[in-house]
Amino acid sequence: MTRAVADELAVELRGFRRVQRLAYACAETVAARLEPGTTEREAARMQREWLRERGVRDWFHLPFAWFGDRTAFVNFRVPMQFFPTGRRLAPGMPFILDLAPVYEGYTADIGYSGSLGVNPVQDRLLADLEAHRELILREVRERRPLREIYAAVDRLMVRQGYANRHRAYPFGVIAHKVHRVRQRRWSPHVFGFGTQSLKGLASDALHGHREGWSPLWSPYRFSDHPPQPGLWAVEPHLGLRGTGAKFEEILVVTDSRDPEQSAFWLDDDPPWGSRRASEFERGGTRRWAEDR
Amino acid sequence: MTTLKDARERWVRTGGVELCVAELGDPDQPTVVLVHGYPDSKEVWSEVAARLAGRFHVVLYDVRGHGRSTAPRPLRGGFTLAKLTDDFLAVVDAVSPGRPVHLVGHDWGSVQSWEFVTVRRTEGRIASFTSMSGPSLDHFGHWINARVKRPTPRRVGQLLGQGARSWYVYLLHTPVLPELAWRGPLGTRWPKILERVERVPGGDYPTTSLPTDAAHGAWLYRDNVRSRLRRPRPDAYAHAPVQLITPLGDAFLSERLYDELERWAPRPTRRTLPAKHWIPRTRPDQLAAWITEFVTRVEGGRPEPTRPTGRYADRFGGQLVLVTGAGSGIGRATAFAFAESGARVVAVDRDAESAARTAELARLLGAPAAWAETTDVSDEHAMEKLAEKVTTEYGVVDVLVNNAGIGLSGSFFDTTPDDWRTVLDVNLWGVIHGCRLFGGRMAARGQGGHIVNVASAAAYQPSRALPAYSTSKAAVLMLSECLRAELADQDIGVTAICPGFVNTGITTTARFTGVDDEEQRRRQQRTARLYGLRNYPPEKVAEAILRSVVRNEAVVPVTPEARGAHLMSRFLPGALRRIARVEPKL
Numbered sequence: 001m002t003r004a005v006a007d008e009l010a011v012e013l014r015g016f017r018r019v020q021r022l023a024y025a026c027a028e029t030v031a032a033r034l035e036p037g038t039t040e041r042e043a044a045r046m047q048r049e050w051l052r053e054r055g056v057r058d059w060f061h062l063p064f065a066w067f068g069d070r071t072a073f074v075n076f077r078v079p080m081q082f083f084p085t086g087r088r089l090a091p092g093m094p095f096i097l098d099l100a101p102v103y104e105g106y107t108a109d110i111g112y113s114g115s116l117g118v119n120p121v122q123d124r125l126l127a128d129l130e131a132h133r134e135l136i137l138r139e140v141r142e143r144r145p146l147r148e149i150y151a152a153v154d155r156l157m158v159r160q161g162y163a164n165r166h167r168a169y170p171f172g173v174i175a176h177k178v179h180r181v182r183q184r185r186w187s188p189h190v191f192g193f194g195t196q197s198l199k200g201l202a203s204d205a206l207h208g209h210r211e212g213w214s215p216l217w218s219p220y221r222f223s224d225h226p227p228q229p230g231l232w233a234v235e236p237h238l239g240l241r242g243t244g245a246k247f248e249e250i251l252v253v254t255d256s257r258d259p260e261q262s263a264f265w266l267d268d269d270p271p272w273g274s275r276r277a278s279e280f281e282r283g284g285t286r287r288w289a290e291d292r
Numbered sequence: 293m294t295t296l297k298d299a300r301e302r303w304v305r306t307g308g309v310e311l312c313v314a315e316l317g318d319p320d321q322p323t324v325v326l327v328h329g330y331p332d333s334k335e336v337w338s339e340v341a342a343r344l345a346g347r348f349h350v351v352l353y354d355v356r357g358h359g360r361s362t363a364p365r366p367l368r369g370g371f372t373l374a375k376l377t378d379d380f381l382a383v384v385d386a387v388s389p390g391r392p393v394h395l396v397g398h399d400w401g402s403v404q405s406w407e408f409v410t411v412r413r414t415e416g417r418i419a420s421f422t423s424m425s426g427p428s429l430d431h432f433g434h435w436i437n438a439r440v441k442r443p444t445p446r447r448v449g450q451l452l453g454q455g456a457r458s459w460y461v462y463l464l465h466t467p468v469l470p471e472l473a474w475r476g477p478l479g480t481r482w483p484k485i486l487e488r489v490e491r492v493p494g495g496d497y498p499t500t501s502l503p504t505d506a507a508h509g510a511w512l513y514r515d516n517v518r519s520r521l522r523r524p525r526p527d528a529y530a531h532a533p534v535q536l537i538t539p540l541g542d543a544f545l546s547e548r549l550y551d552e553l554e555r556w557a558p559r560p561t562r563r564t565l566p567a568k569h570w571i572p573r574t575r576p577d578q579l580a581a582w583i584t585e586f587v588t589r590v591e592g593g594r595p596e597p598t599r600p601t602g603r604y605a606d607r608f609g610g611q612l613v614l615v616t617g618a619g620s621g622i623g624r625a626t627a628f629a630f631a632e633s634g635a636r637v638v639a640v641d642r643d644a645e646s647a648a649r650t651a652e653l654a655r656l657l658g659a660p661a662a663w664a665e666t667t668d669v670s671d672e673h674a675m676e677k678l679a680e681k682v683t684t685e686y687g688v689v690d691v692l693v694n695n696a697g698i699g700l701s702g703s704f705f706d707t708t709p710d711d712w713r714t715v716l717d718v719n720l721w722g723v724i725h726g727c728r729l730f731g732g733r734m735a736a737r738g739q740g741g742h743i744v745n746v747a748s749a750a751a752y753q754p755s756r757a758l759p760a761y762s763t764s765k766a767a768v769l770m771l772s773e774c775l776r777a778e779l780a781d782q783d784i785g786v787t788a789i790c791p792g793f794v795n796t797g798i799t800t801t802a803r804f805t806g807v808d809d810e811e812q813r814r815r816q817q818r819t820a821r822l823y824g825l826r827n828y829p830p831e832k833v834a835e836a837i838l839r840s841v842v843r844n845e846a847v848v849p850v851t852p853e854a855r856g857a858h859l860m861s862r863f864l865p866g867a868l869r870r871i872a873r874v875e876p877k878l
Binding site for chain 2: 120121124158159160161163167219240241
């Protein structure tokens with residue numbers, strides 16, 4: 001990589017990191033404001049308004065909020081069920097906030113799992129997600145086909161005793177690519193997804209179709225290729241009975257030969273991993289992005 | 293009184309009668325007062341009392357006019373709820389003057405206990421109340437009124453149902469005849485009737501005082517039922533936490549009676565039991581466990597029911613459930629489903645690590661206790677050791693799920709005798725050992741239970757690709773049916789579950805005969821992929837297992853294809869045979 005390219009990459013990543021931090025700040029703030037009786041719609045609106053006030057005008061997708069057994073997508077059959085409902089939060093209930101703002105042309109897509117009060121099941125799920133985070137990074141660095149990595153994640157989930165809930169997402173994806181987005185004065189969205197971002201995905205899909213790769217990381221044949229350089233929003237989602245937990249953050253994949261540089265988490269903040277695990281041992285409650 | 297061993301007796305004099313009171317256990321422990329019903333005496337509790345005496349100060353008394361307590365004179369007007377409340381307070385003041393007691397009532401004991409727990413003057417004297425088969429007459433009155441005032445078809449049905457169940461109440465209101473019957477032929481035949489109709493085990497119960505108990509007790513009905521049902525108290529709110537145990541096979545009381553209980557008792561703990569009316573005689577272990585759990589919870593300051601609770605928490609709470617093959621797939625999902633319903637779970641698997649994982653998650657999901665055991669179900673000695681250990685350390689299993697199984701596919705002529713042995717050892721012998729060892733202990737205990745054998749849709753769907761597997765599963769299906777017939781008399785249900793194509797690890801461990809290793813691996817991956825595309829989750833099978841236990845179903849096909857094949861095996865067997873000839877492309 002030439003220096004100029006490296007610098008450009010660094011600038012780009014800084015932009016993505018900034019919006020990802022903004023997204024986590026939003027999730028934390030909204031999570032702190034959740035109380036018994038809050039509905040999913042209210043939680044989604046809180047996220048939307050908080051980000052609007054801070055200059056977000058476009059979205060990869062509008063914020064989602066899932067409460068209770070909807071965190072594990074129990075009985076989800078049609079995609080419309082992902083949208084926020086009037087379900088009310090109660091003490092001990094798990095929740096997941098999933099938001100993807102576009103800020104200054106950079107996209108973030110994060111997932112934030114927590115619970116109102118103590119929920120030992122979700123704590124366990126979150127602690128066990130660590131292993132998935134490591135597994136995914138390791139196998140991407142090994143340049144294994146995405147479909148095989150998907151299967152490896154699946155096997156680990158089954159061994160841990162959990163159900164694969166990202167299978168419920170459109171195309172069963174565990175990850176999808178995100179891009180820089182051109183900012184327009186008018187940024188409409190269809191079915192919750194920003195048109196600019198969809199355009200990016202569609203053009204990627206077209207290129208990928210010609211070159212034999214796909215911007216969607218799925219269990220299907222079209223994902224039977226090594227990781228494609230770019231930014232991937234990775235979102236493994238575990239479920240145990242009526243409780244679900246996910247993380248979602250951006251994995252940067254480059255074409256570098258150096259394994260360390262070939263793939264890394266956009267915002268790799270080691271303390272949260274160990275602290276999350278240790279906090280679980282102490283039996284306390286934690287939230288996914290507490291330490292960010 | 294041979295039935296109450298080591299009981300200390302005392303007499304309490306109150307309102308013109310003398311009550312015979314028996315005490316067991318350490319008086320420093322929390323006091324549990326057991327009140328008997330009609331036509332019973334305090335000895336109805338002998339089995340339960342013996343089980344509670346180790347942890348509590350257990351107090352039983354003969355209600356006035358019953359057992360060895362004297363009867364009021366005249367009888368008419370001597371059995372009003374107010375007088376029964378006087379008796380209760382006198383007993384409580386004598387046995388536990390400084391501390392509120394935990395009240396447990398069955399039948400009329402529960403009816404009068406509802407009065408105790410809803411009147412003002414006992415406030416502070418009752419710490420908790422466990423009710424079985426006896427509603428409050430006031431609540432009953434309101435229940436009837438609500439249905440008479442707004443007679444929707446369903447409500448009318450409920451009213452008529454309970455009306456029919458109450459036939460004996462009408463009879464007891466006729467003068468003299470009941471007394472004559474009880475002192476005459478009915479009194480002598482009653483023990484046999486109980487044994488035959490109500491499945492109450494014989495022995496030293498009922499006691500010899502039965503004819504007088506029953507004759508005097510008729511006044512319980514005559515003095516209270518009409519007046520209370522006509523004018524139920526509007527303020528009959530419980531001032532202590534309530535646990536309600538409902539036997540589902542009760543011939544005298546509909547479970548619908550308690551539909552509006554939440555109005556009278558805040559957040560009651562509900563339990564259900566597949567048993568007939570006389571549960572203190574037929575299910576002492578379960579009652580003692582539930583009473584112990586509830587009393588301990590209330591003493592610890594947590595009267596609310598614990599969360600989280602699955603759909604069948606009222607039924608499986610505190611029960612001991614053993615699942616084989618619990619390290620993955622259907623077994624693991626079943627263990628989780630039972631755990632969510634509050635059952636104690638023993639997770640058995642030949643892989644220690646995955647069994648431990650199942651037990652750990654089961655505890656997180658709400659199992660009060662969960663243990664992992666590493667055992668190969670095909671190993672007779674290991675299974676015997678396991679049964680011994682489980683019985684001594686955790687108790688007799690209430691629900692047994694024989695789930696462990698392996699897959700084997702390939703032509704009959706490629707299947708070696710060793711292949712046959714492996715499949716039959718796990719799939720059939722594993723189930724036989726389970727039923728023999730755990731089912732045997734269940735039957736010996738004589739307090740009901742349930743056995744679930746996981747067979748397969750292959751048990752009735754022939755296939756040229758699965759001769760050995762299908763044979764083993766067909767055997768499991770027939771074994772379950774035969775065992776069901778044999779154990780029906782002992783209230784032990786047996787269910788055969790036929791799942792169909794379920795997305796579990798069985799595809800990756802299944803063996804294919806007559807092919808080399810590489811082809812073996814390829815076929816495993818291919819089947820795993822096909823099962824993955826079918827993607828029927830094991831959680832749904834677990835749900836079907838719990839439901840089948842609750843409903844005591846015989847054969848339960850689960851997936852739509854399993855249900856379809858089951859129907860075809862009855863009505864279109866020829867078509868099934870034609871399907872069996874198709875060789876699946878793998």
